[in-house]
Every structure is written in structure tokens, then in C-alpha cells.
Amino acid sequence: MEPEKPTTFFGLDWRIALGFAVSFVWITGGFLYLASIVGLSQFIHLPTADIGSFLEGAFAPLAFLWLVIGHFMQQKEIVANTRAIFLQEQSARRQExxxxxxxxxxxxxxxxxxxxxxxxxxxxxxxxxxxxxxxxxxxxxxxxxxxxxxxxxxxxxxxxxxxxxxxxxxxxxxxxxxxxxxxxxxxxxxxxxxxxxxxxxxxxxxxxxxxxxxxxxxxxxxxxxxxxxxxxxxxxxxxxxxxxxxxxxxxxxx
Structure with a gap:
């Protein structure tokens, strides 16, 4: 039986596609927040420390999101490698x-x-x-x-x-x-x-x-x-x- 093929969107794994979509929505929302509430001119003239603190807080959820996605992608690769090793072991046993x-x-x-x-x-x-x-x-x-x-x-x-x-x-x-x-x-x-x-x-x-x-x-x-x-x-x-x-x-x- 052939292994189950993963769900993809535009050639990408659904987890990656979901990460891009969430990242795009989050960044777009942050930009609109700066433009409509704070104001781009005022944000640019803020002290460097304040700008860094804002960006750190704004991108922390995205960093966590991609950390979780990376974990699941790594787990998927481990499962695939384990299956491949198992199939190779079975093939070696049959050959033996x-x-x-x-x-x-x-x-x-x-x-x-x-x-x-x-x-x-x-x-x-x-x-x-x-x-x-x-x-x-x-x-x-x-x-x-x-x-x-x-x-x-x-x-x-x-x-x-x-x-x-x-x-x-x-x-x-x-x-x-x-x-x-x-x-x-x-x-x-x-x-x-x-x-x-x-x-x-x-x-x-x-x-x-x-x-x-x-x-x-x-x-x-x-x-x-x-x-x-x-x-x-x-x-x-x-x-x-x-x-x-x-x-x-x-x-x-x-």
C-alpha cells in the first residue's frame, strides 16, 4: 500500500501554507495598526529602544508560531525516516x-x-x-x-x-x-x-x-x-x- 500523501496548497505543505497565511494577516494587521492608530511618522521618530521593544512584541507570536510549525515538520520527517528505515530492514531481512x-x-x-x-x-x-x-x-x-x-x-x-x-x-x-x-x-x-x-x-x-x-x-x-x-x-x-x-x-x- 502506498503511503498517504500530505495535503498541500500551491505545492506547499498545509502547515507551511498556514504559517504564511497567519504571518501575512498578522503583519498586515500590524502595519494597519501603525498607520491608523500610531501613525507612521510618529513611529519612525520614536527612540530606537522603543521601536525594538515594539517589533519584539509584535513578532514574538510569529516566532512561536514558526517554532511550532518547525517542530511538527521535524516530527513528520522523523516519522518518514523511521518508516523508511523499517522498510529497508524488512527488505534486508527478505534478501537475507x-x-x-x-x-x-x-x-x-x-x-x-x-x-x-x-x-x-x-x-x-x-x-x-x-x-x-x-x-x-x-x-x-x-x-x-x-x-x-x-x-x-x-x-x-x-x-x-x-x-x-x-x-x-x-x-x-x-x-x-x-x-x-x-x-x-x-x-x-x-x-x-x-x-x-x-x-x-x-x-x-x-x-x-x-x-x-x-x-x-x-x-x-x-x-x-x-x-x-x-x-x-x-x-x-x-x-x-x-x-x-x-x-x-x-x-x-x-
Whole structure:
């Protein structure tokens, strides 16, 4: 909304215009008083001290009037400067927020690549468990290269698919994510890395839209929630909306 424009007369602020009008009326009245009552010739021949005292008394009200007008004009300028400073501060805050968000989205790309790499190493460590130890090594290497170059969520989605296919077997789920020291380390690293990403998102997003999208709308967030549920010994049916079993809607652990 545009600021309210001040009332003007002949291009002057109404206070200045009022001051000029009052001054003109006051001086004109004083001149007429001298001309009709005192007489200009008699006034001119008065002693200098008397003339000074008369002018001092005559112009004192005008001096006070312009002092008051100056005070209000100064107050108006202070209000305008305060508003300008406030707008500049808001603009600086918006620019800072945009800069922080730009930095976050650049960081998000790097962190998602890191999460994809963790998921890739985790998936590679599962080949013997899921019965694909004879799978072509070159094919797995090609998939890992794909995940690292163009699709950082490739192995994250493969881990999600693996979890969904074994969702009814709690022991197998625990074996997938925490069965060995290496898998447990991969799962812990994934949780810690994703939590750092969430904290960074919350710091630049007051409405939590970005953090909610990361947690509930991205493959990285879904895998994070799956790991937390497995860590808390809960089935993932409620997470993937694949079952309406009683108790499947319990909150995530951690």
C-alpha cells in the first residue's frame, strides 16, 4: 500500500501554507495598526529602544508560531525516516532469507547426493542377504554410477522397494538395516545426515513447508522414516499406506 500523501496548497505543505497565511494577516494587521492608530511618522521618530521593544512584541507570536510549525515538520520527517528505515530492514531481512534459502537448496543437492551414496553402499552390502550375490558386478557398478551422476535417489528407491517387499517380516527388516555392524553404521549415518538436512531446512523455512516436503514427500525422507520405524521395532505398513491393521498408525520412533 502506498503511503498517504500530505495535503498541500500551491505545492506547499498545509502547515507551511498556514504559517504564511497567519504571518501575512498578522503583519498586515500590524502595519494597519501603525498607520491608523500610531501613525507612521510618529513611529519612525520614536527612540530606537522603543521601536525594538515594539517589533519584539509584535513578532514574538510569529516566532512561536514558526517554532511550532518547525517542530511538527521535524516530527513528520522523523516519522518518514523511521518508516523508511523499517522498510529497508524488512527488505534486508527478505534478501537475507532468500540468500539463506538459495544456500540451503545448494546444500540440499550435496546432502541428497551424500544420502544416495550411503544408500548405495548399504544396498551393495545386502547382496548376500537378499540373494543377489551372483548379480553382475558390472551392472551394480553401472547403477552406482547412475546414482552418483544423474539420479541420487536411485539406490534410495531400491532400499524403499526392498523394505516394502519385506514389510511383513520384522526380523528380515531388522536384518536389512541393522543386521551387521556395517549395515547399522550405514543406517546411523543416514539418520544423522538426514536430521542435519532437516535442521537446515527448519532454519530457513518458518512455515516448515520445505522440511515437511523433505520428510513426507521425498524418497530420502521416506527411507529415513522407514529406518526410524525399524529401529523402533514397528511395521512400516502405516507409512506406506499398505495396511489398515490395528496399531499400524503408531508414531515414529526417534
Amino acid at each position: 532469507m532468500h540468500a539463506q534459502r538459495d544456500s540451503f537448496f545448494k546444500l540440499q543437492t550435496l546432502v541428497q547426493d551424500q544420502l544416495g551414496s550411503i544408500a548405495a553402499f548399504h544396498y551393495m552390502s545386502l547382496q548376500a542377504l537378499i540373494g543377489t550375490e551372483d548379480e553382475d558386478t558390472d551392472a551394480l557398478t553401472a547403477e552406482q554410477t547412475l546414482g552418483a551422476s544423474s539420479d541420487s535417489a536411485w539406490f534410495i528407491r531400491k532400499m524403499i522397494a526392498l523394505a516394502v517387499s519385506n514389510r511383513q517380516d520384522q526380523a528380515k527388516m531388522h536384518e536389512i538395516f541393522f543386521g551387521t555392524e556395517l549395515r547399522e553404521r550405514h543406517s546411523d549415518n543416514y539418520i544423522k545426515t538426514f536430521r542435519k538436512l532437516l535442521r537446515a531446512a527448519e532454519a530457513v523455512d518458518t512455515d516448515n513447508m520445505v522440511s515437511e516436503a523433505l520428510l513426507h514427500g521425498s524418497p530420502a525422507g521416506i527411507l529415513y522414516r522407514i529406518i526410524l520405524m525399524v529401529q523402533g521395532e514397528q511395521l512400516i505398513d502405516s507409512l506406506m499406506s499398505l495396511s489398515n491393521e490395528p496399531g499400524s498408525g503408531r508414531s515414529m520412533a526417534g
